[in-house]
Amino acid sequence: MQQVSEAGREYEEASPDVYFADLAAGEKSSMKHWRIEPGATLPIHRHDNEQIGFLISGELTAILEDEEIELSPGDSYAFESGELHGAKNRGDEPAVGISVLSPPRSSPNWAQSTATTDDAGTVRSVGSDD
Numbered sequence: 001m002q003q004v005s006e007a008g009r010e011y012e013e014a015s016p017d018v019y020f021a022d023l024a025a026g027e028k029s030s031m032k033h034w035r036i037e038p039g040a041t042l043p044i045h046r047h048d049n050e051q052i053g054f055l056i057s058g059e060l061t062a063i064l065e066d067e068e069i070e071l072s073p074g075d076s077y078a079f080e081s082g083e084l085h086g087a088k089n090r091g092d093e094p095a096v097g098i099s100v101l102s103p104p105r106s107s108p109n110w111a112q113s114t115a116t117t118d119d120a121g122t123v124r125s126v127g128s129d130d
Contacts, residue, residue: 009021009022009033015040017039018037019034020033021033025104027104029103030101031098032100033096033097033098038093038094039090041086042087044065044084044086045084047105049101050102051100051101053100054077054098055072055073055076055095055097056096056098057094057097058093058095059072060087060095061087061090062085063086063088064084065084
């Protein structure tokens, strides 16, 4: 059995004020602990992994290609492989949660997997996820 505690984990800043830490991982899936500070945005991106997650605390807006969905503590979510998604914390406290990715995803190249949007938030172009 693998046991990994969130306490003491090193966080990677994926974009300004958006942080991820690796938790337990196996051959077919990996878990991440994440924190998005108030006002911060995780850019719209896509990857070849299915992703499911759970919002532990805070409020979060999931940004999809053609809609936005408000998430509250206790909500779970799922993104299909290749589905465009991002997030914005419009609340007053950090949004904290966990995500599970299958197959495992260790080091995403955020600069190459993000989408370009216009001022209205409409997706205009998407980079590759090499």
